[in-house]
Amino acid sequence: xxxxxxRMAAAxxxxxxxxxxxxxxxxxxxxLSDITLSVRPGERRAVLGSNGAGxxxxxxCVTGDFPPTSGTVRFFGEDVTTLPPHERIRRxxxxxxxxxxxxxxxxVRENVYLxxxxxxxxxxxxxxxxxxxxxxxxxxxxxxxxxxxxxxxRLVGELAHGQQxxxxxxxxxxxxxxxxxxxxxxxxxxPSERGDLVAILTALPTHIGYIIIEHDMDxxxxxxxxxxxxxxxxxxxxxxxxEIEADPEVQxxxxxxxxx
Amino acid sequence: xxxLQTTGVAPLTAQDLQRTGALSRWISRHAAIxxxxxxLVFLPTVASDFILVQVFGWGMILGIIALSLMFLGGYGGMxxxxxxxxxxxxxxxxxxxxxxxxxxxxxxxxxWAAAPMAIVIAVAFGALTGALSARTEGIYTIMITLAIxxxxxxxxxxxxxxxxxxxxxxxxxxxxxxxxxWKHPVPLxxxxxxxxxxxxxxxxxxxxxxFGLALQGVRDNPRRMEAIGYNVTAHRIAAYAFAALIASIGxxxxxxxxxxxxxxxxxxxxxxxxxxxxxxxxxxxxxxAFVGAFIYVVMRTFALDALVEVGLDGRRFQTLIGxxxxxxxxxxxxxxxxxxxxxxxxxxxxxRGTRR
Numbered sequence: 001x002x003x004x005x006x007r008m009a010a011a012x013x014x015x016x017x018x019x020x021x022x023x024x025x026x027x028x029x030x031x032l033s034d035i036t037l038s039v040r041p042g043e044r045r046a047v048l049g050s051n052g053a054g055x056x057x058x059x060x061c062v063t064g065d066f067p068p069t070s071g072t073v074r075f076f077g078e079d080v081t082t083l084p085p086h087e088r089i090r091r092x093x094x095x096x097x098x099x100x101x102x103x104x105x106x107x108v109r110e111n112v113y114l115x116x117x118x119x120x121x122x123x124x125x126x127x128x129x130x131x132x133x134x135x136x137x138x139x140x141x142x143x144x145x146x147x148x149x150x151x152x153x154r155l156v157g158e159l160a161h162g163q164q165x166x167x168x169x170x171x172x173x174x175x176x177x178x179x180x181x182x183x184x185x186x187x188x189x190x191p192s193e194r195g196d197l198v199a200i201l202t203a204l205p206t207h208i209g210y211i212i213i214e215h216d217m218d219x220x221x222x223x224x225x226x227x228x229x230x231x232x233x234x235x236x237x238x239x240x241x242x243e244i245e246a247d248p249e250v251q252x253x254x255x256x257x258x259x260x
Numbered sequence: 261x262x263x264l265q266t267t268g269v270a271p272l273t274a275q276d277l278q279r280t281g282a283l284s285r286w287i288s289r290h291a292a293i294x295x296x297x298x299x300l301v302f303l304p305t306v307a308s309d310f311i312l313v314q315v316f317g318w319g320m321i322l323g324i325i326a327l328s329l330m331f332l333g334g335y336g337g338m339x340x341x342x343x344x345x346x347x348x349x350x351x352x353x354x355x356x357x358x359x360x361x362x363x364x365x366x367x368x369x370x371x372w373a374a375a376p377m378a379i380v381i382a383v384a385f386g387a388l389t390g391a392l393s394a395r396t397e398g399i400y401t402i403m404i405t406l407a408i409x410x411x412x413x414x415x416x417x418x419x420x421x422x423x424x425x426x427x428x429x430x431x432x433x434x435x436x437x438x439x440x441x442w443k444h445p446v447p448l449x450x451x452x453x454x455x456x457x458x459x460x461x462x463x464x465x466x467x468x469x470x471f472g473l474a475l476q477g478v479r480d481n482p483r484r485m486e487a488i489g490y491n492v493t494a495h496r497i498a499a500y501a502f503a504a505l506i507a508s509i510g511x512x513x514x515x516x517x518x519x520x521x522x523x524x525x526x527x528x529x530x531x532x533x534x535x536x537x538x539x540x541x542x543x544x545x546x547x548x549a550f551v552g553a554f555i556y557v558v559m560r561t562f563a564l565d566a567l568v569e570v571g572l573d574g575r576r577f578q579t580l581i582g583x584x585x586x587x588x589x590x591x592x593x594x595x596x597x598x599x600x601x602x603x604x605x606x607x608x609x610x611x612r613g614t615r616r
Contacts, residue, residue: 063487065483065486065487084486084491085486085487086485086486086487086489086490086491086492089486089487089488089489090489095487097484097487101481101483101484101487102480102481102484103476103477103480103481103484104480104481105476105479105480106473106476106477106480110473110476113473114473114474114477114485114488114490115488115489117470117473117474118474118485118488118489118490119488119489122470123470123471123474123489123490123495124470124471124474124495124498125469125470125471126466126469126470126471127469127470128465128468128469128470129469129470171484171488174488175489
C-alpha cells in the first residue's frame with residue numbers, strides 16, 4: 001500500500017481515474033475525441049449518452065481492452081496507458097461487460113473462483129485449492145452477495161439471463177477492488193432484478209468508486225453523485241444528477257421530451 | 261432476492277438432481293477407470309507379447325501423445341498439430357544423446373542423462389511453438405502449428421549431421437536399468453502403462469487445479485480472463501510447455517518401443533493421425549485420448565485381416581478405417597466420450613423413471 005501512496009504522491013494527483021486528452025480512432029472514425037475526465041476515489045459517476053456516444057469505448061480505454069490512440073490514462077496517479085488489462089486489474093481496477101462475458105462451460109463457483117484467483121497469487125498453481133482455503137470463503141461470500149447460492153454448482157451456460165448479469169457483477173467484486181466500471185449492468189433485467197442491482201451498488205463499501213453506463217435513468221441517477229454526458233465521442237456536460245436532469249440541452253439531446 | 265422468491269422451488273430440485281447426478285457420475289467414472297486399471301495390470305498373464313506391445317503398448321503411447329493434444333484442445337481451446345512433432349523432437353533427441361547404431365551422431369549418454377535432456381529440449385520446443393501461436397485463435401493456430409510440423413518433418417528429412425536424413429535411426433534399444441531389461445515385452449508394457457496412468461491422473465488432477473481451471477477460462481473467454489487479472493498469453497505458453505512435457509514422454513517411449521525413428525514417424529501424416537485419434541476419442545475428457553488411440557491401433561492392426569476374413573480385398577483396409585472414423589464423428593461430434601456420456605445420461609434418466 002505504501003508504494004501506491006508513493007506513486008500517488010509522485011504523480012501529484014488524488015484522482016482514482018484521470019484521463020487527459022484521450023482519443024480513440026477506429027480507422028477514420030473518432031470514437032473518442034480529446035476526453036479529459038477525472039474521478040475521485042470513492043466517487044460514483046454515471047456516464048450517459050446515446051448509442052455510439054463512445055461510452056463503452058471510454059471504459060475500454062480505461063481498462064486497456066482497446067488502448068487509446070493518444071492521450072494518457074492514470075489510475076490512482078500511476079500512468080497505466082500502456083499497461084495490458086490484467087496489470088490494471090491487479091492494481092484494483094474492475095469492470096463488467098454490457099454483454100455478459102463469462103466462462104460458460106464452468107460452474108458459477110468456478111467462475112467466481114477464477115476471478116478471486118486472478119487477483120491473488122498462484123494463478124499458475126498445479127495444486128488444487130482445498131475447501132478450507134481462505135479464498136473459498138470469499139468465493140462463497142461473493143456468490144451469496146449476487147444471490148446465486150441456489151445455482152452455485154450449475155454450468156454458467158445454463159443460467160437465466162438475469163443470473164448471468166448478477167454473476168457478471170460478482171466477478172467484478174472479487175479481491176479488493178478500488179474502482180469499478182459497470183457497463184450497462186441493468187441491461188435485460190426485470191424490474192425486481194433492477195431493485196436488487198441498486199441494492200448491491202448502494203451497499204458497496206464507500207471507498208470503492210465506480211463509473212456506471214446505464215440507459216435506465218431510474219437506476220443510474222439513484223446510485224451516483226455525479227454525471228458525465230457524452231455525445232459523438234466528446235464530453236459536453238458534467239454535473240450533479242439533478243442539474244443534468246433539469247438541463248434543457250440534455251433533455252433535448254438525450255432524454256427526449258417524453259422523459260418523466 | 262426477488263429471483264429466489266419467484267423460483268423458490270425449482271432451484272432445490274435442480275440442485276438435488278445435480279448432486280445425485282454428480283455422485284453417480286463420480287462412481288461410474290472412477291469405477292470404470294479402476295476396473296480398467298486392474299485389468300491392464302493383469303493383462304500380461306493372458307495376452308501374447310504381440311498384443312501386449314503392439315496393441316496395448318503402442319495404443320497407450322499414442323494415447324499419451326494424444327492426451328497432450330486433448331489438454332491443449334479440450335481445456336485450452338488450442339488445437340495444435342505440432343504435438344506429434346514435440347514427441348518427435350524428444351524421440352530424436354533421446355537417440356542423439358543416448359544410444360543408436362550411429363556412433364558418428366549419438367553421444368551414448370546413459371538413459372538417466374539422455375532422457376531428461378530429451379524432455380527439456382522438447383519442452384523448450386513446445387514452449388516456443390506456444391509462443392508463436394499463443395496470440396492466434398482457431399484456424400490460425402492450426403495453420404501455424406501445421407507449418408511447424410511440416411518444417412520439422414522436412415528438417416529431419418534433409419538434415420544428415422543430426423537427424424540422419426530419410427534413413428533416421430535404427431537399433432535404439434530401451435535401456436537396461438535397475439537390473440531390468442526394459443526392451444523385453446512385459447517390462448516395456450509396464451513401463452508404458454505406468455507413464456500412461458501417471459500422465460492421465462496428472463491431467464485429470466490439474467483440470468481442477470488453478471492452472472487447469474484458468475486454462476478452461478482462457479478457452480471460454482480469453483478477453484474476460486484478461487479482465488480478471490490473468491496474463492492470457494503467458495498462460496497459453498505455459499499450457500504448451502506442460503503439454504510438451506507429456507508428449508515428450510510419449511516420444512521417448514515410442515522410440516524405445518519401435519526400436520527406430522525416422523522422418524515418417526513424426527511427419528505430417530502422423531500429426532493428422534494424432535488429430536484423428538483425439539477427435540474420435542473425444543476432446544471432452546482425458547480418457548478420450550486413450551479410447552481414440554486404442555480404436556486407431558486396433559483398426560490399423562486388424563482391419564486388413566478382418567476384410568480378408570469376410571472375403572473382401574485386404575488392401576481396402578484404409579477405406580474401412582476411414583469409414584469407421586467417419587461414422588463415429590458423424591453420430592457423435594464430440595467423439596466416443598460424447599457418445600458414452602449421452603448413453604449413461606439416458607440410462608440414468610430411464611433408471612429414475614422406472615423407480616418413480
